[in-house]
Amino acid sequence: MTQAISDTHLAEYHKHGYTVVERFFSGDQLTRCRDEIEQLLAVSEPDERSHVEHTFPLGVASVMSRSFKGISAVDKDIHTDALNATFVDEHLLDFARQVIGVEHPLMVFGYLRAKYPGGAFDQPLHRDIDNTYVVPREDPRHHHLQAFVYWDDVTEELGPTTVVSEAAGKGAPPVLGRDRDHLSRFFGARPFDDNALRPDLYDAEHKVLVPAGSVLLYSMNTLHRGTHFAAPHGRRAVTHMAFRNPANNWQGIDGYGRRTFDPLMVRFLTGATPQQRTAIGFPSVDSDYWTAETLLGVAERYPEMDMSPYRTAPSPA
Structure with missing residues (x-):
């Protein structure tokens, strides 16, 4: 089960650019999702960066598995119905509606990522502007809500995410950290140490240390980073999704068509x-x-889909 995201969390989000809801997923739902993650990761092979990534919708179709990089051959389908439903959980969608101000926020990407020891996960602070053609704008209509759901308990040793309040990050250049490094490859700009430039940003970091089932909700404008995975053993599994105004086609890096x-x-x-x-x-x-x-036509394409809600809806004005 999930809990509604409170007005206190909403106020905190507007003040800081992020909020953390501990144990957002709990009980049987948490148990089932973690079981599905175990099944999926059991047939997944970490890449050279010591992490595994699967894009939404998650699962493995046995007939296709032999052609997927990083997936072991399996003899039966692996379905993750409970986990897939969490990407568009009703309470999460309701929060997105309030933040973005539209009735139908659009999920523009979703994936599961698991990190293991040995990877270089220590990042500089950055905004996720690789998810847009431009830079973030402080206007609800242009808002881009992102979420990390942590499916394992996150400790200091498991490379916790850090976030910086928007008040502390005020005045920082829109392009920082890895995003500046990406641009330097194309434009020849020399990467520099953001820590040396703005050490106050790193002093203001908040580490997201949370129990399994918790969610971090943050704005594209919020400075954040991944940190060093210090544990010699273990794993940290996270699902990541983002929502935007469906009119803003310049936001988002993925499509499902x-x-x-x-x-x-x-x-x-x-x-x-x-x-x-x-x-x-x-x-x-x-x-x-x-x-x-x-x-x-849609009923023919999806023979088992219940089309009645679309048939009985009132005609648009």
């Missing part, structure tokens, strides 16, 4: 609620996309 024939995507869309489908770009119930012809 190219995966609509993936059996994992078909399974997810068939079992999801209309709100959950809308969160990843599917037309909303009240969209003017729906006509007698398109209803028939």
Whole structure:
């Protein structure tokens, strides 16, 4: 089960650019999601950077697994229905609606990442401007909400995320850290040590040390970073997702259209609620996309999908 995100968390988010909801996922839901992660990671091979990454919708279709880099051959499907549903959890979507100010916030990417000992995970502070063509703008209509869900207890030794309050980061250049390093490859600008430039930013860091099931919600404008994975053993599994105003097509780095024939995507869309489908770009119930012809066509493409919510919706004005 999940808990509603409180007004206190919303106020904290607006003040600092981030908020942490401990034990957002708990009970049987947490147990089932962790079990699904174990199944998925059991057939995954860490890459040269000592981490594993799977994009949404998660799972392994046995008929396709032999062609996936980093996936061991498996003889049966691995379905992660409970975990996939958490990417578009109703309380998470409700928070996104309040922050972004639109009825149907769009999830623009989602993935599971597991980190293991041996990787170079210590990052400079940065904003996630690799998720947009431009830079963040302080306007709800241009807001880009991101979330990390931690599926393992996060300790000092497991490379915790750090965040800096927007008040402390005020005046910092929009391009910092890894983003400046990325740009230097194209424009020849010399990378420099942001720590030496603005040591106060690192002094103001807050480490996200939380129990399993907790979520960090933060703005694209919020400075943050990954830190060194010091533990000789263990793992830290996180799901990461982001939401934006569907009108802002310049935000977001991923799209799901190219995966609509993936059996994992078909399974997810068939079992999801209309709100959950809308969160990843599917037309909303009240969209003017729906006509007698398109209803028939979509029903033919997804024979097991319940089309009644789209048939009974009032026609757009």
